[in-house]
Amino acid sequence: MIIYSATAVISPKQLADLFDDSGIKRPTADINRIKRMINNANLLYTAWDNEMLVGVARGFSDEAYCCYLSDLAVKKDYQKQGIGRKLIKKIHRDLGSTVSLVLAAAPSAVGYYPKIGFEQIDSGFKRPRKY
Amino acid sequence: MIKVEFNKQLTLKELLGLYKTADFAREKLDDDPKRLQMMLDHTQLLVTLRDDDRLIGMARCLTDFEYSCYLSEIVILPDYRGQGMGKRLLQSIHDYLGERVAVTLRADPGAIGFYSEVGYQQVDHMFRIHREA
Numbered sequence: 001m002i003i004y005s006a007t008a009v010i011s012p013k014q015l016a017d018l019f020d021d022s023g024i025k026r027p028t029a030d031i032n033r034i035k036r037m038i039n040n041a042n043l044l045y046t047a048w049d050n051e052m053l054v055g056v057a058r059g060f061s062d063e064a065y066c067c068y069l070s071d072l073a074v075k076k077d078y079q080k081q082g083i084g085r086k087l088i089k090k091i092h093r094d095l096g097s098t099v100s101l102v103l104a105a106a107p108s109a110v111g112y113y114p115k116i117g118f119e120q121i122d123s124g125f126k127r128p129r130k131y
Numbered sequence: 132m133i134k135v136e137f138n139k140q141l142t143l144k145e146l147l148g149l150y151k152t153a154d155f156a157r158e159k160l161d162d163d164p165k166r167l168q169m170m171l172d173h174t175q176l177l178v179t180l181r182d183d184d185r186l187i188g189m190a191r192c193l194t195d196f197e198y199s200c201y202l203s204e205i206v207i208l209p210d211y212r213g214q215g216m217g218k219r220l221l222q223s224i225h226d227y228l229g230e231r232v233a234v235t236l237r238a239d240p241g242a243i244g245f246y247s248e249v250g251y252q253q254v255d256h257m258f259r260i261h262r263e264a
Binding site for chain 1: 175196233256
């Protein structure tokens with residue numbers, strides 16, 4: 001059974017390994033950066049199979065109007081079981097329906113988000129990071 | 132003199148005055164002040180633009196200062212538009228966050244040309260579940 005948590009503390013190594021095992025591209029070679037990504041996100045929801053971290057949703061919210069979901073990652077062996085959907089659902093439930101959820105999907109996931117209730121933003125803009 | 136400040140004091144009264152004069156976020160004007168104060172208190176990066184003491188612009192960023200930033204709101208007073216103020220506000224956000232942070236936003240239809248000019252690319256992979264109220 002998968003257990004979900006809004007408060008579990010994870011190590012930079014755990015998050016880096018999860019990113020690598022989920023196929024999502026994140027700067028996992030820079031462990032200090034991963035550490036700051038954990039420390040500076042005010043939302044970090046995790047999914048666990050016993051002691052093993054199998055999913056994470058990381059976001060930043062103003063807790064009143066808007067939440068930006070920066071990373072949604074599920075370990076490859078655990079994908080297509082609804083874990084990502086559940087992580088998002090729990091965040092949305094805790095923030096309430098008066099808070100928008102916004103995200104930029106990885107190219108491989110653009111078909112996924114409409115299936116779990118997201119609408120496409122037609123005037124999205126991005127200034128890419130350099131590294 | 133016009134100056135940009137980061138996470139400096141901004142009162143709710145000033146913010147609502149800016150929204151109103153700029154005809155921005157009209158739906159927020161009648162919201163519970165507690166909710167608006169919560170928004171201000173929890174915004175990770177609040178950038179204000181002042182002409183002497185007068186608030187003339189504001190940007191509200193949700194970010195981890197490390198990897199991603201979502202520009203949730205950006206507004207300039209009408210009297211100060213067309214003078215490069217939006218550009219200046221964005222540039223100061225870019226300088227503050229550095230090259231390692233990607234910035235994403237949802238543009239108002241009228242501002243699409245503006246973002247293209249200042250180094251943004253239009254993307255079709257952003258999604259949202261919009262708030263109900």
